[in-house]
Amino acid sequence: MWFQQVMFFLAGAGALGGAIGVVTLRNPFYSVLSLVAHLIFLAVLFLLLQAEFLAAAQVVVYAGAVMVLYVFVVAYVGGSDEPLRPEGGALRVLGPLFAFVLVVELCIALLGSSLGLIDSPGTDVPAGFGTPAEIGSLLLRRFLVPFEAASYLLLVAAVGAVVLARRRRGLEEQEVGA
Amino acid sequence: MSGTENTLVQIVKAIVIFAVILQIVPFILIAERKLLGRFQSRLGPNRVGFRGLLQPVADVLKLVSKEQSVPVTAVPWMMALAPLISIVAGVATLAIIPFGPPGAWGGDFGLYGIDVPIGLLYFFAFGSLAFYGLMLGGWSSGSKFSFLGAMRAAAQLISYEVAIGLSLLGVAMTAGSMSLVDIVEDQSGMWFIVPQFVGFLIFMVAGFAESARPPFDQPEADAEIVSGYNTEYGGMRFGSFFMAEYIEVVIISGIATACFLGGWRGPGPEALGPLWVLLKMSAFVFLFIWIRATLPRLRYDQLMSFGWKILLPLATLNVLVTAIVLVVT
Numbered sequence: 306m307w308f309q310q311v312m313f314f315l316a317g318a319g320a321l322g323g324a325i326g327v328v329t330l331r332n333p334f335y336s337v338l339s340l341v342a343h344l345i346f347l348a349v350l351f352l353l354l355q356a357e358f359l360a361a362a363q364v365v366v367y368a369g370a371v372m373v374l375y376v377f378v379v380a381y382v383g384g385s386d387e388p389l390r391p392e393g394g395a396l397r398v399l400g401p402l403f404a405f406v407l408v409v410e411l412c413i414a415l416l417g418s419s420l421g422l423i424d425s426p427g428t429d430v431p432a433g434f435g436t437p438a439e440i441g442s443l444l445l446r447r448f449l450v451p452f453e454a455a456s457y458l459l460l461v462a463a464v465g466a467v468v469l470a471r472r473r474r475g476l477e478e479q480e481v482g483a
Numbered sequence: 484m485s486g487t488e489n490t491l492v493q494i495v496k497a498i499v500i501f502a503v504i505l506q507i508v509p510f511i512l513i514a515e516r517k518l519l520g521r522f523q524s525r526l527g528p529n530r531v532g533f534r535g536l537l538q539p540v541a542d543v544l545k546l547v548s549k550e551q552s553v554p555v556t557a558v559p560w561m562m563a564l565a566p567l568i569s570i571v572a573g574v575a576t577l578a579i580i581p582f583g584p585p586g587a588w589g590g591d592f593g594l595y596g597i598d599v600p601i602g603l604l605y606f607f608a609f610g611s612l613a614f615y616g617l618m619l620g621g622w623s624s625g626s627k628f629s630f631l632g633a634m635r636a637a638a639q640l641i642s643y644e645v646a647i648g649l650s651l652l653g654v655a656m657t658a659g660s661m662s663l664v665d666i667v668e669d670q671s672g673m674w675f676i677v678p679q680f681v682g683f684l685i686f687m688v689a690g691f692a693e694s695a696r697p698p699f700d701q702p703e704a705d706a707e708i709v710s711g712y713n714t715e716y717g718g719m720r721f722g723s724f725f726m727a728e729y730i731e732v733v734i735i736s737g738i739a740t741a742c743f744l745g746g747w748r749g750p751g752p753e754a755l756g757p758l759w760v761l762l763k764m765s766a767f768v769f770l771f772i773w774i775r776a777t778l779p780r781l782r783y784d785q786l787m788s789f790g791w792k793i794l795l796p797l798a799t800l801n802v803l804v805t806a807i808v809l810v811v812t
Contacts, residue, residue, distance in 0.1 A: 334622070341615070348608075361604035369611025370641065373618075377637045380622055380630070436600045437661055 313353055319346035337375045344368045356435040493597075497578070500596050504577050508729045509539035515772050522776035549718035556625025557715065565623060566716070566723035569616030573730035576609040580737035581664050583747045583756035594747075594757055595664065602663040603651050606738060607644065610693060614640045616727065617695075617702060621712030632711025635783065636695065636702035642790035643692035643699075649798035650685035653805040654742045663738075667746030674745040681801045683743045685794055687770075690735035692790065694728060696771055698778040701786055736767035 323343025330336045344367045351360035433439045444452045513528070513536060520527025528535035553559050578596025585593035599605055614636065621633020655661045657678060658669040666675075676683050692699040703711030713724045740746060740763040747756030781789070 338619075345612075357599060357601050358604070361601045361608045364608035365604060365611055369608065369614070369644070373611070373614060373637055373641055376615075376618060377634065377641075380618075381634065437604075438600075 309353055312349065316346045316349035316353065319343075320350065333379045334376070337372065337379050340375070341368050341372045344372065354435075355430050358435055358437050358440050496596055500577055501574060504574070504730065504733060505726075507733060508726050509543070511729050511732065511768055512539040512542065514768070515775075518769070518772045519776050522773070543722065546719050546722040551718045551720060552715075554625050554715050558623040558625065561619050561623035562715070563720065565616050565618075565620030566720050566727065567616075568619065569613055569727035570723050570730070572609045572613035572616065573727045573734065576606055576734050577730070577737070579605055579663055580734070580760075581667055581741055581746055582760045584664070584668070584753060593664065598662055598664045600660070600662050602666070603655055603661045606734070607648055610647075611640070611644060613727070613731070616724070617712045620716065620724065621702075624712070624715035626715050628709040628714045629712050631708045632702045632704075632714065635704075635708075636712055639692055639695070639699065639701060639786065639790075642787060643689045643794070646685055646790060646794040646798045647689035647693055649795070649802055650682045650689060651738075651742060652802050653679050653682040656802070656805050656809060663741045663746075667741050667748065670745040670748060674743065674748075676743040679743065679801075679805070681797065682805075683739070685798045685801065686739060686743070688794060689790075690739065691771070691774065692786070694731040694735055694771075696728070696732065697775040698780050699786060700780060701783050704780060706780070732768060732771050733764065736764040736771070739767055740764050 320343050323339045323341075323346060326339030327336050327343065330339060344363060348360040348363040348368070351357075351363060516538065517527040517535070519525075528538040531537040531541045553562060579599065579602050581593070581595040581598070583594030617636040617640075618633045621629040621631075621636065624630075654666060654675050657675060658666040660666060660669070695702045701707075701711075703713060705711075708714070713721055716724060737760070740760055744763045747753070747760050749755065749759035749762075
């Protein structure tokens with residue numbers, strides 16, 4: 306199992322490094338790229354947790370589709386030499402404050418529950434855990450209502466995008482006409 | 484799952500697949516150049532070796548010995564990284580293409596790299612990672628033409644990835660699994676090209692677009708944007724992009740063989756499976772070359788509207804009809 310442990314630390318370090326890169330890098334293009342790296346390392350962590358389907362979905366949906374759009378937009382309009390300027394004032398105070406609150410919350414959660422489990426080998430996973438079939442039956446039986454609600458939300462978002470795009474095209478036509 | 488195989492067998496398989504596929508690339512190269520010559524009433528390469536058969540060797544030697552030039556505006560490390568991403572994503576996908584069932588050549592190992600329950604998703608995942616090779620290559624070159632090529636690659640991949648996913652969804656639903664080995668096993672009665680013919684057509688069209696081969700080669704359209712994302716590349720870095728494109732062709736052919744043409748199924752004993760797979764894959768590769776020689780390049784807006792307005796609704800309809808048929812029967 307030493308291989309899994311090595312992979313865990315590599316992927317964990319990669320995910321952390323990617324996440325730190327997102328917030329510290331000045332160039333938005335590199336920032337987006339380190340987010341991509343972060344998501345891929347997260348997928349590796351999912352693989353180590355036997356969640357193959359989740360890992361593949363993570364790469365396909367986030368690294369492969371959502372981040373492609375980010376990269377696309379940033380490469381077009383980001384301006385590679387233009388650094389993101391930090392917002393002054395309130396954010397400078399509020400940001401660390403919220404981060405601190407989050408750290409405290411996580412510490413409470415960790416101390417309260419799972420620290421004792423770190424030395425144990427962990428629970429056994431049932432056969433078929435994390436396979437598409439298993440996740441599919443969970444989504445369509447136990448979690449049917451949330452699943453359908455989420456898909457309805459996506460439908461609304463898609464319709465909204467179409468409406469917004471049409472409205473903007475209408476404006477352009479007016480400008481051309483005038 | 485290949486849980487019974489030990490690590491040594493897995494390593495040997497990985498090396499064999501890697502070696503064999505990399506040897507296939509020069510063959511496709513010479514086949515493509517020879518066939519293109521025939522299609523255009525030329526002779527094609529005929530100077531190096533017997534009837535020009537050693538031409539790929541000469542090409543590779545030339546590429547290896549060339550100087551790497553990097554524009555002043557480029558980002559050098561990313562320019563070096565981009566072809567690597569393309570190659571790694573391509574080679575990784577090869578692992579799931581099944582060449583024979585478990586135990587076909589004796590022993591308890593299957594003639595495939597790995598058999599994962601998420602097979603098709605694995606293919607999509609690495610397919611979408613391959614995009615970063617083109618994108619970073621074009622962006623980091625620091626040239627307008629490269630940038631335009633990269634942007635076209637991004638838009639094209641997003642548009643056609645949805646269609647290619649939906650076209651294979653019909654197959655996965657019919658077989659009841661996403662593992663390619665299970666999908667081939669399920670075609671014992673009839674190859675899926677018959678019940679899933681629409682899916683097959685959509686897959687082939689979207690596959691051409693995914694591999695950025697003519698008539699969908701907008702990312703490198705040489706009549707419009709010099710050579711697109713690889714304009715600034717030379718030597719073996721260009722060679723890597725070139726090789727990645729051919730590996731992509733092999734992958735699309737392999738997935739099409741496994742999903743629609745019954746994979747290793749054919750006359751004769753099961754041990755001949757790999758031969759059938761290679762034959763069927765060669766037929767697809769020939770189709771790739773044939774279509775490249777025959778059809779003109781689409782205009783960019785045609786490509787986009789075709790993908791979103793025709794291919795995607797058709798693929799959705801195909802999934803819907805497949806689902807209804809499966810539930811009814």
